[in-house]
Amino acid sequence: MTKIGFIGLGIMGGPMAANLVQAGFEVTGYNRSAAKVDKLVEAGGRGAGSVAEAVADADVVITMLPDSPDVEAVVLGEDGVLAHAGDGTLLIDCSTIRPDVSREIAGRIRALDAPVSGGEQGAIEGTLSIMVGGAAADFAAARAVLDAVGSTVVHVGAAGAGQTVKAANQLIVAGTIELVAESLVFLEAHDVDTEAAIKVLAGGLAGNRILDRKAAAMIRREFTPGFRVELHDKDLGIVQAAAREAGVVIPLGAVVSQLMASLKAQGHGRLDHGALIELVARLSGRE
Known part of the structure; x- marks a missing residue:
């Protein structure tokens, strides 16, 4: 071929x-x-x-x-x-x-x-x-x-199994981005050196690809899209529908799906999904 x-x-x-x-x-x-x-x-x-x-x-x-x-x-x-x-x-x-x-x-x-x-x-x-x-x-x-x-x-x-695994992937990625966003806003509120914090967090059990690849841009509030909010919102809709069909409860997934949908509804659909940090900052009164 x-x-x-x-x-x-x-x-x-x-x-x-x-x-x-x-x-x-x-x-x-x-x-x-x-x-x-x-x-x-x-x-x-x-x-x-x-x-x-x-x-x-x-x-x-x-x-x-x-x-x-x-x-x-x-x-x-x-x-x-x-x-x-x-x-x-x-x-x-x-x-x-x-x-x-x-x-x-x-x-x-x-x-x-x-x-x-x-x-x-x-x-x-x-x-x-x-x-x-x-x-x-x-x-x-x-x-x-x-x-x-x-x-x-x-x-x-x-057939279809690849998409089912991808749905699980998108659930994990969205949840991880949200937790990284919350952690960064938390660290900023305490005037911690966030770059130093990322370095040590990435080396321990909290280490993940989001910290490695997206946290620095999230700190800078730089959201040039690698993967757009509107697409991740779509993917989380797929996750929720597939979970409902299988009778699986995904409470944390439901929450992050609502947060992603909110970010899109506020006009940020074409930003990188790391822009979830903007929503966390706004909810915390730290815009």
Whole structure:
């Protein structure tokens, strides 16, 4: 499998497509924003003017799109992947969407649901964690492609399983960001050197990737998006729906979901999810 059609060249998809080019794959990319297609071309890939053009000769099609309706439209729509891809083409959907949508797609086209975690930096470095649902044979066939963009690549079960694991991932990440935000506001209120505090906290049992990758920007109140609030809000909706369906109680998840929704409702949906610290500061009267 050497020809890849890549649809969705945003914050995550753009670097992933570039890494596939670096790994020696022939990558043709499509994005609604032509500037992002041009960036892939500059990196050695090819540009397409439509989904049909991107997937026409592809052995593998990768999608990295914002939400379930976007994936349904691009894959199953009248002018989508299913309509134009060749027989035997393997779809790898790296978007974060509802598990039931992934199962529906897998019933229509040979597909893996392969959502990723690691943020923009992980996408740039090619060190993403990828949780893959689908047939074991398809996972084996796609392994070289997945290894070009991720350092932890695990087959977690049948179609939809990848999205279920990603939902758990987003629950953990949101909860951790909220606790880091609360801790930083707490430290600031006591006039502690927050940078020194992060250093020692990161070396102990409280150590986590949020402290490593986001705490410094949170202290500076710098929220250039690596992952937007509006997308994490969407993901937490997926978590809550899936938990309800399974009869699982997630009380802390429900709280952080409300906090993320509040941040979005206040007009901060396009900021990085580390902006939860702004909400904690506001609730504490420390804006």
